[in-house]
Amino acid sequence: MDVANVLTQVPGIFAGKLANGTLGSFAGVKSSKNLNTLNDLGHAQMLEAQKVPSDAILSKTGWFRGLDKRWRYEIDDSKATFKPEWYNQPAPLSKIQELANKEKAGTLTDADRFKQEPFDPNVGKTRTTLGKVLDHPELYKAYPELKDIPVVRDNEVPTAHWNPTLKEIKVGPEIYNTKMLCFMKSSMLFKI
Numbered sequence: 344m345d346v347a348n349v350l351t352q353v354p355g356i357f358a359g360k361l362a363n364g365t366l367g368s369f370a371g372v373k374s375s376k377n378l379n380t381l382n383d384l385g386h387a388q389m390l391e392a393q394k395v396p397s398d399a400i401l402s403k404t405g406w407f408r409g410l411d412k413r414w415r416y417e418i419d420d421s422k423a424t425f426k427p428e429w430y431n432q433p434a435p436l437s438k439i440q441e442l443a444n445k446e447k448a449g450t451l452t453d454a455d456r457f458k459q460e461p462f463d464p465n466v467g468k469t470r471t472t473l474g475k476v477l478d479h480p481e482l483y484k485a486y487p488e489l490k491d492i493p494v495v496r497d498n499e500v501p502t503a504h505w506n507p508t509l510k511e512i513k514v515g516p517e518i519y520n521t522k523m524l525c526f527m528k529s530s531m532l533f534k535i
Contacts, residue, residue, distance in 0.1 A: 367420040374485035423479035429471050430496055469496040
């Protein structure tokens with residue numbers, strides 16, 4: 344969701360949170376049953392039917408409508424932690440390196456020599472999943488499938504970004520700068 348668009352809907356509450364760095368992630372109706380917020384959603388819908396202003400609905404229930412008119416609520420990100428230790432893990436051996444090692448050991452077979460491997464743009468890069476990079480129990484409770492999103496360390500990426508083609512998050516080399524840890528966490532949360 345575009346933060347600027349959210350701020351035009353309920354500017355007072357979210358603008359303040361954005362300014363002081365406490366704005367969380369936004370979740371939708373599908374996740375509400377996982378976090379037991381359906382009653383709050385029902386209350387928000389009743390208040391809306393009674394023509395209660397959107398900022399009052401948000402204050403009372405935690406729910407608001409985005410510009411697309413879909414209901415949303417905020418998940419607190421303040422307890423989320425970035426786990427930087429994954430970043431220093433060695434990259435797995437490429438298939439070529441594995442074959443060279445087998446050849447040196449004398450265990451290379453004809454099946455190994457002629458096996459077709461699909462192209463992998465992340466050969467030689469450290470890979471893991473979001474659940475091993477970002478500790479965020481509330482987010483994963485709302486959206487359990489997010490834990491399994493691939494995360495790739497890529498020195499050609501300046502910060503972090505979502506690759507919609509490969510359905511993965513790429514994280515750049517700035518992790519070594521300790522001031523970037525906080526930015527990396529917020530950047531990754533924004534990409535999710």
